[in-house]
Amino acid sequence: MLNPQWLRTFTTLAEVRHFTRSADRLGLTQAAVSQHVRHLEAELGPLLIRRPRQLELTPAGEALLAYAQEVAAAEQRLRLQLSESDAEHGEISLISPGSIGLVLYPALLDIQQASPGLSVRHRFAPDREVVDAILGNRYELGLTSSKPDDPRLTARLFAEEPLELVVPAGYEAHAWADLVRLGFIDHPDGQAMAGRLLSRRFPGHPGIRSLPMRGFSNQVGLILEPVARGLGFTVLPRYARQAFARQEAISVIECGRPVVDKLWLIHRAEWPLSSRARQVAETLAARLQRLAP
Structure with missing residues (x-):
């Protein structure tokens, strides 16, 4: 494992591109900064191209800089995760x-x-x-x-999250035939949810698969968009319905005892x-x- 102090020195030097200023920032002597770089180069090969008034990273230096930045980020994540007593950080x-x-x-x-x-x-x-x-x-x-x-x-x-029968605003659904006329907007859990809820509102109905399918979406935030446009009805958990932006464009049909x-x-x-x-x-x-x- 590479010495953490050497990595901090190299990261600072790669940012500042000057030995003396890097030493000042780190609170070290210039000789210490040079020594840290020599230790790293002894293990990894040339890391810097030294020119008058200019430092340039070699490919190995660029790779080491990326590694040092990953180590610093991982350390920060660890500190955040371990700060259990601090509720605001x-x-x-x-x-x-x-x-x-x-x-x-x-x-x-x-x-x-x-x-x-x-x-x-x-x-x-x-x-x-x-x-x-x-x-x-x-x-x-x-x-x-x-x-x-x-x-x-x-x-x-x-x-607890009740299921809801959601239709376009103003639409009345008194009988199964009303749902048939409207058609179903399906989603990954749609048929299972609809089967559980609609049996309360329409006992003895012929089954969800008998309904015309007017659409499907696997994005929970978009399922109610076709309903709001009058293209069909769906069955969703209440929290998904409450999060929909255009509440004025949809209605919830009462289905008796909740399915929760x-x-x-x-x-x-x-x-x-x-x-x-x-x-x-x-x-x-x-x-x-x-x-x-």
Whole structure:
């Protein structure tokens, strides 16, 4: 492993391109700076082309500079991750299903604006990928629609997400024939969600596959766009509907007793959450409670 002080010296020299000024910036003597460079060149070969009043990096020097910058960035990430007692500095990492993510991501940005020392990293993903990401320590917090039974994970109920029948604004859906006339806008979970919900509103219906399919989108933020344009209806979780910008262009049809999915907050069980993750989880849960009707 290369000496970290030598790397810092070389990085500064590559930026300043002057031995004396580099020494001043680092609080070292010029002889110490030269010695650090000689140690590196003894291991890696020529790193600098020395000309009067000019220093130029060799290809090996450019490669070492890129490596040193990666090491510095990795050290900074490590410091952020280990600063557990600081709720206002460090990284917030969350991976969640798309529907809830449409609501949570803007809320995360609100938190970051209030505490600029925080860095937000959020990813939309299905349940299996969420679990894998938490187990692989790529994210600190995750949300899943089913409670995992892996002993390496801690899971607690975070929110409930009712399904909703969404139609164009002003459209009445009193009978199955009304849905047939309108047609279905499908999405990756659309038929499964519609089957669960519509059996409450239209018991004995002939099945989702009997409906005309008017469109499909795998982007949760776009599923309601064709509905808003009068091209069909769909069934979505409430948070996806609430995140849609043009609420005046859509309507929700009452379907009786709600069909509700549970959302579970998960993280590794072997170590505690950082203070910033705990605070963010509480803030997000409160935001969702305010959205509930």
